[in-house]
Amino acid sequence: MQPDGKVPGGPLTEKWNRYRSTIKLVNPANKRKFNIIVVGTGLAGASAAATLAELGYNVKSFCIQDSPRRAHSIAAQGGINAAKNYPNDGDSTWRLFYDTIKGGDYRSREANTYRLAQLSTNIIDQCVAQGVPFARDYGGLLANRSFGGAQVSRTFYARGQTGQQLLLGAYSSLSRQIAAGKVLMFPRREMSDLVLIDGQARGIIARNLVNGEYERHIADAVVLATGGYGNVFYLSTNATSCNVGAAMHAYRKGAFLANPCFTQIHPTCIPQSGDYQSKLTLMSESLRNDGRVWVPRNQDDKRPPNAIPENERNYYLEEKYPSFGNLVPRDVASRNAKEQCDRGNGVGATGYAVYLDFKDAIKRDGKDVIAKKYGNLFDMYANIIDDDPYKTPMMIYPASHYTMGGLWVDYDLMSNVPGLFVIGEANFSDHGANRLGASALMQGLADGYFVLPYTIGPYLAGTVRPSATTDHPAFKEAADAVDTRIKSFLNNKGKRTVDEIHRELGQITWNYCGMARNEAGLTEALQRIKELQTEFWENVRVPGSADDYNLSLQKAGRLADFLEFAQVMVTDALVRKESCGGHFREESKTEEGEALRIDEEYCHTAAWEYKGSGKPPEFHKEPLVFENIALTQRSYK
Amino acid sequence: MRENDTIDITLKVWRQKGADVKGRLETIDVKNISTHMSFLEMLDVVNEDLTLTGREPVEFDNDCREGICGMCGAVINGHAHGPEKAMTLCQLHMRKFKNGATIVVEPWRSRAFPIIKDLIVDRSAFDKIIQSGGYVSMNAGGAPDANAIPISQEIADKAMDAAACIGCGACVAACPNSSAMLFVSAKVSQLALLPQGKPEAAQRAWSMVNTMDRCGFGNCSNEKECEAVCPKEISIVNIARLNREFLKASFFSTVE
Ligand SMILES: Cc1cc2nc3c(=O)[nH]c(=O)nc-3n(C[C@H](O)[C@H](O)[C@H](O)COP(=O)(O)OP(=O)(O)OC[C@H]3O[C@@H](n4cnc5c(N)ncnc54)[C@H](O)[C@@H]3O)c2cc1C
Ligand code: SF4
Ligand code: FES
Numbered sequence: 001m002q003p004d005g006k007v008p009g010g011p012l013t014e015k016w017n018r019y020r021s022t023i024k025l026v027n028p029a030n031k032r033k034f035n036i037i038v039v040g041t042g043l044a045g046a047s048a049a050a051t052l053a054e055l056g057y058n059v060k061s062f063c064i065q066d067s068p069r070r071a072h073s074i075a076a077q078g079g080i081n082a083a084k085n086y087p088n089d090g091d092s093t094w095r096l097f098y099d100t101i102k103g104g105d106y107r108s109r110e111a112n113t114y115r116l117a118q119l120s121t122n123i124i125d126q127c128v129a130q131g132v133p134f135a136r137d138y139g140g141l142l143a144n145r146s147f148g149g150a151q152v153s154r155t156f157y158a159r160g161q162t163g164q165q166l167l168l169g170a171y172s173s174l175s176r177q178i179a180a181g182k183v184l185m186f187p188r189r190e191m192s193d194l195v196l197i198d199g200q201a202r203g204i205i206a207r208n209l210v211n212g213e214y215e216r217h218i219a220d221a222v223v224l225a226t227g228g229y230g231n232v233f234y235l236s237t238n239a240t241s242c243n244v245g246a247a248m249h250a251y252r253k254g255a256f257l258a259n260p261c262f263t264q265i266h267p268t269c270i271p272q273s274g275d276y277q278s279k280l281t282l283m284s285e286s287l288r289n290d291g292r293v294w295v296p297r298n299q300d301d302k303r304p305p306n307a308i309p310e311n312e313r314n315y316y317l318e319e320k321y322p323s324f325g326n327l328v329p330r331d332v333a334s335r336n337a338k339e340q341c342d343r344g345n346g347v348g349a350t351g352y353a354v355y356l357d358f359k360d361a362i363k364r365d366g367k368d369v370i371a372k373k374y375g376n377l378f379d380m381y382a383n384i385i386d387d388d389p390y391k392t393p394m395m396i397y398p399a400s401h402y403t404m405g406g407l408w409v410d411y412d413l414m415s416n417v418p419g420l421f422v423i424g425e426a427n428f429s430d431h432g433a434n435r436l437g438a439s440a441l442m443q444g445l446a447d448g449y450f451v452l453p454y455t456i457g458p459y460l461a462g463t464v465r466p467s468a469t470t471d472h473p474a475f476k477e478a479a480d481a482v483d484t485r486i487k488s489f490l491n492n493k494g495k496r497t498v499d500e501i502h503r504e505l506g507q508i509t510w511n512y513c514g515m516a517r518n519e520a521g522l523t524e525a526l527q528r529i530k531e532l533q534t535e536f537w538e539n540v541r542v543p544g545s546a547d548d549y550n551l552s553l554q555k556a557g558r559l560a561d562f563l564e565f566a567q568v569m570v571t572d573a574l575v576r577k578e579s580c581g582g583h584f585r586e587e588s589k590t591e592e593g594e595a596l597r598i599d600e601e602y603c604h605t606a607a608w609e610y611k612g613s614g615k616p617p618e619f620h621k622e623p624l625v626f627e628n629i630a631l632t633q634r635s636y637k
Numbered sequence: 638m639r640e641n642d643t644i645d646i647t648l649k650v651w652r653q654k655g656a657d658v659k660g661r662l663e664t665i666d667v668k669n670i671s672t673h674m675s676f677l678e679m680l681d682v683v684n685e686d687l688t689l690t691g692r693e694p695v696e697f698d699n700d701c702r703e704g705i706c707g708m709c710g711a712v713i714n715g716h717a718h719g720p721e722k723a724m725t726l727c728q729l730h731m732r733k734f735k736n737g738a739t740i741v742v743e744p745w746r747s748r749a750f751p752i753i754k755d756l757i758v759d760r761s762a763f764d765k766i767i768q769s770g771g772y773v774s775m776n777a778g779g780a781p782d783a784n785a786i787p788i789s790q791e792i793a794d795k796a797m798d799a800a801a802c803i804g805c806g807a808c809v810a811a812c813p814n815s816s817a818m819l820f821v822s823a824k825v826s827q828l829a830l831l832p833q834g835k836p837e838a839a840q841r842a843w844s845m846v847n848t849m850d851r852c853g854f855g856n857c858s859n860e861k862e863c864e865a866v867c868p869k870e871i872s873i874v875n876i877a878r879l880n881r882e883f884l885k886a887s888f889f890s891t892v893e
Binding site for chain 1: 753
């Protein structure tokens with residue numbers, strides 16, 4: 001079966017307007033009769049829940065944290081893109097669209113990406129009206145900066161806390177609807193299964209994380225806004241609760257997983273210091289605007305950085321990519337850091353770090369200017385590493401950061417399971433094989449404020465759903481399955497902790513399916529993940545009980561899903577024998593060693609279908625058609 | 638990075654099964670802790686050990702582990718979020734403790750924050766306060782162009798200072814009266830400073846303060862402990878702003 005993206009007809013620039021003007025509308029009086037479940041309260045989920053409620057729908061909203069305000073979106077630092085062209089530097093909807101498609105290495109759907117660029121400007125208007133305190137220029141107008149090597153300044157920001165401010169804006173709208181009684185909020189809940197009735201998504205089983213009860217919720221449609229799966233690498237810049245559980249419940253009920261091998265590794269993170277490490281902290285990409293990346297020319301040079309003379313330093317990005325230098329895209333910067341370290345030129349205690357040096361910038365602009373730009377980041381670094389980056393170069397290393405893959409959706413953001421919508425990082429989205437900096441926040445809010453509230457209407461108005469209650473056998477079956485799984489963790493009484501096994505999974509995925517991948521490594525990884533999965537089910541030890549707060553128990557469920565998901569991710573990486581975006585296949589490179597895309601064979605979205613426990617998933621292909629853009633190979637030389 | 642030192646410490650950590658049962662401090666000896674670990678990573682190591690030796694791990698809230706989500710928090714030797722200034726618990730590192738130190742770890746204590754388990758408390762009262770007015774009443778779709786109303790850099794900066802609150806609850810834990818005034822004032826100030834939030838400013842202050850009282854938080858008697866522990870350095874100047882808005886609201890409501 002070939003998944004159908006259901007892209008509306010007409011010229012690219014007109015599609016969304018035409019779609020909006022011709023869709024079947026839900027009568028305002030009828031909206032009150034429809035119930036919608038929204039799982040997740042990050043930018044995507046909070047904005048969707050609030051907006052759906054504003055339109056009159058009845059919404060139930062769920063999140064793992066104690067408050068919707070704490071979703072992982074809160075941690076985004078850098079900013080949010082919008083094609084406002086306030087700086088008058090030549091930006092436009094078309095240019096943002098083009099940059100996004102090109103940045104994604106031509107592996108996203110044109111129509112979705114164009115719509116995203118179109119809606120980007122509305123997001124900024126919406127957020128300012130909510131009271132989001134974006135940075136401003138002296139004249140009082142909004143400030144913009146260039147981000148991640150973009151040639152125009154289209155990034156809006158609120159100090160280094162853009163995600164926080166945008167999320168608090170969405171949370172405030174959500175809170176208003178909770179107060180109005182239009183949203184029922186369920187915090188400290190984990191969606192533990194998806195319930196289908198007659199093939200339509202009709203509800204969820206939510207586990208109450210405080211008392212362990214399984215709650216049944218029924219609705220007319222289910223929206224997943226459950227974020228990305230970056231923690232499949234164990235160490236990542238993501239919050240510790242980020243997980244792939246909700247997506248896997250949907251997958252096991254028939255929803256396709258698309259392009260799971262497209263993951264983004266961020267080049268500027270604080271390196272790992274020991275086995276106990278629980279997460280990696282991101283240092284904003286903006287640092288590369290002024291910092292120079294280097295490693296010692298000699299292998300295993302153990303001298304302190306300041307004792308290494310200039311001619312023995314290798315500024316490898318500047319040397320290799322003279323026109324982009326330290327501002328090459330994330331994947332190129334990451335891969336080159338790995339190459340240097342694999343070769344034995346890495347620095348720091350583990351040898352897996354490179355220097356990011358501000359010496360020349362401080363000499364040029366003075367310490368005060370650098371402190372004004374990056375003071376917060378320097379302080380954060382100093383606190384974690386216990387070293388002064390004004391005097392000694394910072395050490396950085398790449399880390400798992402964002403996942404472009406996710407549940408497959410059509411133009412309406414509906415998965416192939418009728419009534420199951422997926423928004424934000426959880427869907428396979430508009431970013432193709434790689435995402436531009438400051439575009440995830442844009443996508444989450446576009447989906448939630450401006451796309452889904454429209455596209456869910458035709459489904460609700462145009463389909464027939466049998467009337468049912470939570471007594472339907474499908475609910476009982478799902479709740480029983482959840483219970484069996486929970487009990488089996490607790491009764492196992494094995495010898496290894498959840499974290500220990502998760503760490504081991506992370507080593508496999510990071511080493512074989514991280515910044516560079518090859519056939520032999522991926523084949524081995526698949527085998528080792530299967531063995532680890534068996535080991536997990538036989539030998540995991542989960543303390544405590546099921547009827548009170550038990551974080552180990554929550555983590556066990558999430559790890560079970562990561563172990564299953566990792567196999568789909570590696571399988572996807574195996575069959576995509578080209579390099580594109582964040583997916584670098586060592587077998588597919590140019591003579592100069594750069595990524596080589598193979599459009600003749602791989603210009604498609606890979607959509608994977610569940611075929612039963614322990615069985616390999618089935619591959620489906622959605623061909624990508626580019627009617628408006630000519631495909632070119634990326635070059636940053 | 639400095640030498641990888643290790644230290645031994647004695648934890649006295651609060652254990653409590655649930656809201657309705659009595660809690661107590663449990664003593665746990667912890668050996669060989671790398672000084673590079675964060676405080677929460679130290680607790681992870683302790684929990685791994687408890688798990689493997691058949692005991693129940695210490696439950697504590699956390700998520701981002703980089704000081705922005707506001708999920709973590711505990712009182713460390715009497716200080717909310719630990720001894721360092723402008724820092725959340727997840728950002729505190731073990732190098733700040735001496736070898737042989739005894740560290741007392743307790744949950745936030747406030748009538749308005751009932752204990753769920755061990756170090757985890759229920760902060761949903763904060764959400765209730767925001768629901769009672771911590772927003773601008775506008776729906777998606779109708780907003781004017783973002784640059785239609787210029788806002789001076791100074792005002793935008795002040796609003797951002799207030800908006801930086803992460804809703805962690807340390808201010809309540811540190812206050813002898815368990816007042817939530819710093820938290821409430823941060824949101825009221827942010828929105829009152831900005832033209833978008835002005836029209837509802839007085840009404841907002843009125844209903845948020847009333848909700849705060851109803852949720853069981855105490856009154857503000859200017860102790861300033863909140864400001865001292867706040868990881869985001871929210872200033873008590875915001876409380877003055879809140880009082881101004883609140884007075885306006887009481888004035889109008891008596892005139893009516
Ligand atoms: C450190 C960092 C910095 C970043 N900086 C930027 C930036 O500057 N610009 C940019 O554009 N992007 C940035 N990103 C990416 C961006 O932050 C994320 O992609 C985006 O916020 C994801 O939003 P979301 O709404 O899709 O999901 P999330 O914010 O991850 O929210 C997921 C929600 O789902 C809930 N949930 C998950 N599973 C379940 C379940 N089973 N049951 C119930 N609830 C569940 C969670 O509780 C949460 O509420 C950054 C990412 C990181 C890690
Ligand atoms: S005011 Fe400070 S201490 Fe209080 S909740 Fe906000 S950030 Fe935490
Ligand atoms: S865990 Fe997020 S602030 Fe500490």
